[in-house]
Amino acid sequence: xxxxxLGIHAGEDQLYWVGLKRGLKPGPGGWKPAAPAPGLDAxxxxxxxxxxxLRSFLERIxxxxxxxxxxxxxxxYFFIRNxxxxxxxxxxxxxxxxxxxxxxxxxxxxxxxxxVQLCRLADGRTHGxxxxxxxxxxxxxxxILHATGCRNRLAGLGPPALFVGAWLARRRRPLPLAVVSxxxxxxxxxxxxxxxxxxxxxxxxxxxxxxRRLVARRYPDVGEHLFTLGAEGGFPPLPSASxxxxxxxxxxxxxxxxxxxxxxxxxxxxxxxxxxxxRLRLHRPLPWLxxxxxxxxxxxxxxxxxxTTREAVVAVAVERLQAENHKLERELEPLEERRKxxxxxxxxxxxxxAFMRRRPRLFTVLEDVAGRxxxxxxxxSVTLRKNVLTMDGQAPEALAVLDAVRRSAHVxxxxxxxxxxxxxxxxxxxxxxxxxxxxxxxxxxAAVSLPAGAESEAVSGAAVKEAE
Numbered sequence: 001x002x003x004x005x006l007g008i009h010a011g012e013d014q015l016y017w018v019g020l021k022r023g024l025k026p027g028p029g030g031w032k033p034a035a036p037a038p039g040l041d042a043x044x045x046x047x048x049x050x051x052x053x054l055r056s057f058l059e060r061i062x063x064x065x066x067x068x069x070x071x072x073x074x075x076x077y078f079f080i081r082n083x084x085x086x087x088x089x090x091x092x093x094x095x096x097x098x099x100x101x102x103x104x105x106x107x108x109x110x111x112x113x114x115x116v117q118l119c120r121l122a123d124g125r126t127h128g129x130x131x132x133x134x135x136x137x138x139x140x141x142x143x144i145l146h147a148t149g150c151r152n153r154l155a156g157l158g159p160p161a162l163f164v165g166a167w168l169a170r171r172r173r174p175l176p177l178a179v180v181s182x183x184x185x186x187x188x189x190x191x192x193x194x195x196x197x198x199x200x201x202x203x204x205x206x207x208x209x210x211x212r213r214l215v216a217r218r219y220p221d222v223g224e225h226l227f228t229l230g231a232e233g234g235f236p237p238l239p240s241a242s243x244x245x246x247x248x249x250x251x252x253x254x255x256x257x258x259x260x261x262x263x264x265x266x267x268x269x270x271x272x273x274x275x276x277x278x279r280l281r282l283h284r285p286l287p288w289l290x291x292x293x294x295x296x297x298x299x300x301x302x303x304x305x306x307x308t309t310r311e312a313v314v315a316v317a318v319e320r321l322q323a324e325n326h327k328l329e330r331e332l333e334p335l336e337e338r339r340k341x342x343x344x345x346x347x348x349x350x351x352x353x354a355f356m357r358r359r360p361r362l363f364t365v366l367e368d369v370a371g372r373x374x375x376x377x378x379x380x381s382v383t384l385r386k387n388v389l390t391m392d393g394q395a396p397e398a399l400a401v402l403d404a405v406r407r408s409a410h411v412x413x414x415x416x417x418x419x420x421x422x423x424x425x426x427x428x429x430x431x432x433x434x435x436x437x438x439x440x441x442x443x444x445x446a447a448v449s450l451p452a453g454a455e456s457e458a459v460s461g462a463a464v465k466e467a468e
Contacts, residue, residue, distance in 0.1 A: 002022065002066060002067075002068050002264070003021065003022050003064075003066030003067070004019070004020065004021050004022070004034060004064055004066055004067040004068070005018075005019070005020040005021075005031070005067070005068055005070070005261045005264060005265075006018070006019050006020075006036050006061070006067055006068070006069050006070070006261075007019075007020075007070045007072070007257040007258065007259075007260030007261035008054070008057075008069070008070065008071050008072065008257055008260060009049075009072045009160070009255075009256040009257040009259075009260060010049045010050075010051075010053065010054045010071065010072075010073060010141075011049055011050075011073040011074040011077065012049045012074055012183075013047070013049055014045045014046065014047055014048075014049050015045060015046045015047075015048060015049040015053050015054060015057055016043075016044075016045045016049075016255050016256050016257040017036060017040075017043065017044060017045070017057070017257050018042070018043045018249065018250075018255060018257040018258055018260070018261055019033065019034045019035055019036040019040075019042045019043070020032065020033065020034055020042075020261060020265075021033070021034030031265065033248060036060075036061045037060040037061045037062065039060075040060070043249070043250055043255055043257070043258075044255075045255070051140050051141060051144055054141065054144050055144045055147070055148060058144065058145070058148035058150055059148055061148075061150075063148075063149040063150065063153070064153075067153055068153055068155040068264065069145070069150050069153045069154050069155060069156075070154075070155055070156035070157075070163075070260040070261055070263075070264070070270060071141065071145075071154065071156070071157045071260070072156075072157075072158065072159070072160050072163055072256060072257065072259065072260045073138075073141065073157070073158075073159065074159075074160070074183075074186070075159050075160060075161065075183075075186050075188055075202070076186065077133050077134075077137055077138070077159070078131055078132070078133045078158065078159040078273075079105070079106070079131070079132050079133065080129060080130070080131050080159070080161070080200050080201065081104050081105070081129070081130040081132075082127065082128075082129060082199055082200070082201065083097060083104070083127070083128035083129070083130055084125065084126075084127065084128075085097070085118075085125075085126040085127070085128050086126065087124055087125070087126060088126060090118055093118050093126050093128060094116055094118065094278060097116050097128050097130055098116070098278070101114065101130075104130055105130070105132050107132070107134065111134065111135050111136075112132045112133060112134060112135055113132065113133050113135055113138050113273040113274060113275055114130065114131065114132035114133075114273065114278070115131050115132075115158065115271040115272060115273050115278050116128060116129065116130055116131070116278040117129040117131070117162060117196065117197065117269075117271055118195075119193060119195040119196060119197070119198035120195060121176075121193055121195075121198060122176075122193070122194075122221065123221070127198045127199065129162065129197065129198070129199075129200060131158055131159065131162065131271055131273065132273070133273050135275075138157070138273055138274070141157075142154075142274060154272065154274055155264070155270065155272060156260065156263060156264075156270030156271065156272050157271070157272050157273050157274055158270065158271035158272065158273055159200070160181075160183070160188075160256060160259060161181075161188055161190045161197055161200040162196070162197045162200065162270070162271050163259035163260050163262055163263060163270065164179075164181070164190060164192075164197070164229070164252060164259045164262075165190060165192045165196040165197025165198075165200075166196045166197070166259070166262040166263040166266050166268045166270070167252055167258065167259045167262035167266075168192040169192055169193070169194060169195070169196050169266060169268070174225055175192060175193055175194055175225075176191060176192060176193040176194075176198070176219060176221055176222050176225070177191075177192055177222060177225035177226070177227065178190065178191045178192070178211075178215045178219070178222050178225065178226045178227070179192070179226075179227050179228065179229040179238060180203060180211060180226075180227075180228050180229070180235055181228075181229040183256075186202070186204065187202070187203045187204045187206075188200065188201070188202055188203055189201050189202075189203040189206070189211055189214070189215070191215065191218075191219050191222065195268075196263070196268050198219075199218065199219065201214075208234040208235065211226070211235075212226065227239070229252070229253060362384055364410060365389065365408070365410045365411075365434075365436065366382065368408045368409065368410050369404070369405055369408050369410075369411075369434075372404040372405070372407055372408060373395075373401060373404050374395065374396070374397070374400050374401065374404060376395060376396055376427075377393065377394070377395030377396070377400070377401050377404075378393060378394060378395070379391045379392065379393035380392050380393060380394065387435065387436045387437075387438065388433065388434070388435055388436070389433075389434040389435075389436055390417070390431065390432075390433055390434075391405075391431070391432045391434065392429075392430075392431050393429075393430060393431075393432070394423060394427050394428065394429050394430075395427065395428060395430070396426055396427060396428070397428065398416065398420045398428045398430035401430070401432065402414060402415075402416055402430075402432055405432055405434060410436065410437070411434050411435070411436065412435045412436060412437045413434070413435040414432055414433070414434045414435070415432070415433050416430060416431070416432060416433075417431045417432065417433045418430075418431050
């Protein structure tokens with residue numbers, strides 16, 4: 001993990017540096033100033049920018065595995081070819097540039113270090129910057145890095161224009177824009193878009209009008225956004241803006257090393273001419289999809305474990321509630337039996353009460369009918385159901401008994417039911433259905449009194465049944 005950044009601008013009269021250290025806050029604003037060595041400030045300069053001055057500076061710095069080093073050298077060390085490419089994927093565009101190296105560079109390929117920066121413009125064009133340098137000239141600086149233990153920490157090495165482009169791309173100003181910079185007697189034109197530097201060329205042989213025509217012809221979207229970076233120039237100075245970079249950083253014209261760390265802070269891939277193949281910062285969705293899938297799987301596992309734990313807790317609670325329920329049921333069983341007995345007793349009491357309410361009426365009817373029966377007539381059973389009295393009896397003549405029953409004031413209607421059967425030579429068996437009125441009429445004593453024996457026989461022989 002990158003924990004520290006060290007940007008160096010060397011190769012001139014002075015050596016500039018900027019040191020950064022990662023803080024807790026994410027993004028470019030999360031970097032804090034960090035002195036690269038004891039006795040040095042986080043940003044500053046030394047009066048010797050030669051290879052010897054760089055060696056002396058790096059020997060004071062303790063190597064760190066989490067530090068990344070970015071070295072910017074003067075423009076005179078490098079050659080830049082601006083290539084117009086068709087609309088291709090980045091990998092294909094890089095392959096096209098590498099396949100055309102022999103015709104794009106003026107030196108043998110085995111004698112140069114090179115790198116490629118691709119920039120897709122807003123109009124759909126792909127612009128390529130082929131940057132190369134003489135191998136033996138860059139090896140002087142690489143040998144110093146190797147001797148001081150910083151060779152493996154090198155993450156960027158190239159001309160100022162490509163690093164300044166990354167610095168300008170993240171400042172809050174309209175893009176694209178063009179800047180003309182003059183340093184160490186060299187005049188350079190740089191066009192910057194959202195993707196960083198998309199054009200860089202020496203402008204020593206161009207006057208201000210020539211620069212305007214060149215920019216208008218190749219990048220008409222720049223318009224009037226043509227400025228001067230530095231103290232000299234015939235164009236308006238670059239206006240100040242709120243950078244996305246840490247606000248405590250000095251301006252790039254005050255300390256050129258600020259541009260060295262800009263690509264990393266702005267998530268752009270810096271050029272690095274150290275013999276390694278060119279690299280492209282590509283947006284590859286597969287790693288992100290894998291990360292999302294892993295996070296989703298972890299979340300699913302966590303939710304599953306939580307649900308399992310929750311289910312176990314609920315199961316324990318259910319078992320406890322079931323045990324309490326069974327205990328309460330056992331305690332309620334005697335009470336339930338008592339409740340059933342109480343309900344049964346209440347029903348019996350209701351039946352007895354209903355029977356007692358009907359008993360005087362039934363005995364009144366039977367007493368009046370018995371007083372009217374002929375001799376030798378008696379009833380074997382009497383049943384009362386819904387004001388209907390059913391009487392099964394025997395007598396010498398069934399019709400005489402029916403006529404006697406009809407004469408009772410307590411009878412609304414009486415009729416024979418079924419057939420009359422003979423019993424022996426002088427008796428008949430019959431059934432009489434008597435409809436009783438809803439209300440019992442008030443009557444006096446019976447007008448006809450039977451002999452004591454007959455009345456006793458009639459009454460005592462009647463079997464009374466009441467069914468509701």
